[in-house]
Structures are given as structure tokens and as C-alpha cells.
Amino acid sequence: MLWLPTVFRQMRPVSRVLTPHLTRAYAKDVKFGADARALMLQGADLLADAVAVTMGPKGRTVIIEQSWGSPRVTKDGVTVAKSIDLKDKYKNIGAKLVQDVANNTNEEAGDGTTTATVLACSIAKEGFKKISKGANLVEIRRGVMLAVDAVIVELKKQSKPVTTPEEIAQIATISIIEGMKFDRGYLSPYFINISKGQKFGYMLWLEIL
Numbered sequence: 001m002l003w004l005p006t007v008f009r010q011m012r013p014v015s016r017v018l019t020p021h022l023t024r025a026y027a028k029d030v031k032f033g034a035d036a037r038a039l040m041l042q043g044a045d046l047l048a049d050a051v052a053v054t055m056g057p058k059g060r061t062v063i064i065e066q067s068w069g070s071p072r073v074t075k076d077g078v079t080v081a082k083s084i085d086l087k088d089k090y091k092n093i094g095a096k097l098v099q100d101v102a103n104n105t106n107e108e109a110g111d112g113t114t115t116a117t118v119l120a121c122s123i124a125k126e127g128f129k130k131i132s133k134g135a136n137l138v139e140i141r142r143g144v145m146l147a148v149d150a151v152i153v154e155l156k157k158q159s160k161p162v163t164t165p166e167e168i169a170q171i172a173t174i175s176i177i178e179g180m181k182f183d184r185g186y187l188s189p190y191f192i193n194i195s196k197g198q199k200f201g202y203m204l205w206l207e208i209l
Contacts, residue, residue, distance in 0.1 A: 036090060037131070040090055040097070041125060043093065044094040044121045044125075047098050047121075048120075050062065052117070052118050054080060078102045081098070081102040081103075082099065102114075123144060
């Protein structure tokens with residue numbers, strides 16, 4: 001039989017000392033009232049102005065700088081809205097709120113993002129103006145919702161049902177996109193082997209042995 005030395009037999013497990021986790025707390029800059037609303041409205045205005053130039057059939061294109069590759073040229077309102085990120089955090093909050101309007105409109109309808117962005121900014125601007133004059137926030141919201149209901153009723157009256165195959169083809173022609181499109185782009189920029197147009201090209205050939 002093997003006997004351990006006395007020093008080993010009398011050893012007890014040493015309790016582990018837990019090292020406290022240190023977390024860094026960042027200071028918060030808090031603003032209230034008119035100052036906060038003014039900065040948020042500036043951000044919303046900036047985003048709406050950038051998106052508004054794409055409105056309608058005569059809308060202009062917007063050039064967006066990208067982290068890699070050539071700048072992106074687009075006339076899509078939601079694409080322009082997604083690309084905007086402001087340095088001032090309060091202005092950026094206002095821009096992001098209007099950006100959510102464009103994203104929700106794109107998910108629900110697939111179009112009309114520019115119009116929705118401009119309308120949202122105008123509603124916010126008029127609402128802030130009324131609030132600064134002492135209007136009640138709850139009453140303003142109630143008025144906006146009543147206006148939305150009235151507009152929906154009027155739009156349904158003016159709408160024309162699409163029933164015939166010819167009318168369906170006309171609507172589909174507006175939204176058709178040739179080829180396949182990937183919104184996410186390349187997994188890595190190293191896939192690009194054609195610098196002009198940021199494309200990937202390859203050739204297949206047969207060998208006879």
C-alpha cells in the first residue's frame with residue numbers, strides 16, 4: 001500500500017478567489033424639452049431632404065459613399081435613408097426615427113418610401129411647432145390618428161380595383177427587376193476580380209484528354 005506524505009494527506013482544497021468583473025459606465029448626456037426636440041428635428045429634416053430629391057418620376061439620383069468599392073448611385077428612398085448616420089447623437093435619433101418610417105413602408109408596401117419619409121418629417125415638424133405653443137401631446141396624437149383614418153377612407157374611394165390580366169401586367173411591369181439580386185452583396189470584397197463595376201467573373205471550359 002502506498003502512503004502519501006503527511007503534508008499531502010493534510011492538504012485541503014483552497015477556496016477560489018473570485019475576481020470581480022469591472023464594467024465601465026459611460027456618462028449619459030440628458031436633454032429635455034425644446035432643446036432635445038430641436039436637435040431631433042434637425043436630424044429628421046436632414047434625412048428627409050436627402051430622400052426627397054428621389055421623389056417622383058423626375059426625381060434625381062443620390063451618390064452614396066461605401067466603405068469599399070465604388071460609390072453607389074441610387075434613386076431608392078429607403079436605400080438613401082438607410083445609408084445616413086449622423087455624428088450628433090441627438091440629430092441621429094431624429095434621423096433614425098424617420099428611417100424607421102421608410103423601413104416599415106418598404107416592408108408593408110414595397111414602395112412609397114420617399115413619400116412616407118417626407119410626410120413623417122412634415123408631421124413631426126408641425127407637431128413640434130404646436131407643442132412649443134402649448135398644445136397637448138395626447139390631443140395632437142389623437143388628431144393625427146383621426147386624419148389617418150380620414151385619408152384611408154378617401155384613398156379607398158379614389159382607388160381602382162385591378163381585375164383584368166392587362167391591368168395586372170401593367171402593375172407588374174413597373175416593379176419587375178431583371179436577373180437575380182442579392183441585397184447583402186458579396187460575403188467578402190476579395191471575391192471581386194473585376195474592378196470596373198465591382199463584379200466577379202469566371203470562365204468554364206472543357207478539356208479533351
